[in-house]
Amino acid sequence: MSTGTKSAERSRRGRSRRGANRRPGVMWGLAAWATGLLFFLPVVWMVLTSFHSEADAATNPPSVTAPLTLEGYREFFGTSTGTSPWPALANSASAAIGSTALVLVFAIPAAYALSVKPVRKWSDAMFFFLSTKMLPAVAGLLPVYLVAKNTGLLDNIWLMAVLYTAMNLPIAVWMMRSFLAEIPIDILEAAAIDGAGLPTVLRRIVIPLAAPGIAATSLICFIFSWNEMLFARVLTGVRSITAPVFLTGFVTSQGLFLAQVCAAAVVVSLPVLLAGFAAQDKLVQGLSMGAVK
Template sequence: MSRAVTPRRKAITTVLAWIVGFLIFFPILWTIVLSFKSEGDAISAPLNVLTSTWTMESYEAVQERSNYFLHFWNSVVISFGSTIAALVIAIPAAWAMAFVPGKRTKDVLMWMLSTKMMPAVGVLVPIYLLFRDMGLLDTRTGLVIVLTLMNLPIVVWMLYTYFKEIPSEILEAARMDGATLRSEILYVLTPMAVPGIASTLLLNVILAWNEAFWTLNLTAAKAAPLTAFIASYSSPEGLFYAKLSAASTLAIAPILILGWFSQKQLVRGLTFGAVK
């Protein structure tokens, strides 16, 4: 029998959860606060920061100096483009690993995941030279390709986990009814795994949106996303904290809003198949 949760224990757990949540969110909150301060106030003592005048001058300076909407559109195209491309490849691959008998499936999955263990800088030079020779430097197409390949192991692994929770008898019944391989994946498997696919999509979008290493090394101006937009406010003259905070707030706001509105679907997908 499960042990009853007392009001005291529930209150303590709730307080601890709020404290942990606040500590996790505090850096983002402080960045947002600094973005509404002047450069002089941003480097003052924390209490002085909170009591100083709030202003929009940092946002105005950022808009005058940079084309925010160009960087924003580049981030949207790169993150969603690489995610969709990864799903197109990963769904059939995960289906094959989950429902086609094979003794080496776990070995293949571990090998795919092991490719994420190598530091990205280890393959920077060959990828840079390939992109240079193929004309993919500073293009959205090039970044979509590289981010698709970088995040593909995680996407395949997550989808494989979700697909394994679907009874194989359902797919066998579809085959007995004359479903082709394409119909089985599109009309039987995919609708049943929507929560898992949705959570995988959201996590991959977040990973691609926040990717800085490849976007800084493979772009210059035309295809530079919001990560490069933030990095442009770190200069040899020093850090301009208020402007850097304003640029960071503009960069994280879209993905923060997306995560807020999709949190229910994200949690549902991450717990898909966890409760029997």
């Protein structure tokens, strides 16, 4: 066989191998797109239904080509009913933002002590943090209600912020520990040699280097706090009602107002979506660090 023939045969075999290696990647890509569309389709349907009238939204099967209207949003914002959602949205924002800030205040020093400057038996401390999440939330509902009632904290939004802080702190400590463990210890030792104290190290070195992890932890804690409904449903009333509890008001004895519920769900979901969009670069970077893969 001539040299030219051997070279052509090797080239043909190389192209064949590259094509065989490319096919699994293409299949996985198509599977990922199909899975993403499968999860995104209900969201698209919810948004589309929110722009339909109640009569069109209740048809079976639902009509895709029905006329679009803002009737559901008008009802949600109380144009005809006089019931405004803004107090509930403000309460949810206060509780979610306040609890997220408190979680970071406690979680960053705790994670620093458990990763960079490990305390004795740090694994036992980490297991203790994790064990607090093993108790079903409903099991602690009655004791929390009795404490809130006896202390006069029922229907108080700051009680919800404290509860959300306690609920999110364990997962925040676990996440922040994995992020802080990625910080090179040489940088911290150099700062200590230069005379930097612990507050300076945390403020000028740890927090800037762990910014992606802090963003990811903050967003997850914010989402958990914003979406929580069990404790809010029992512990809040008129003054401190949150957005998820406000949504249940659209399910009445007269029936389910589907267009209004979809419009309300779209509006309530917007803060989380906007927060995720604003921090998407740091969120992706943070979720790819440490042990959170």
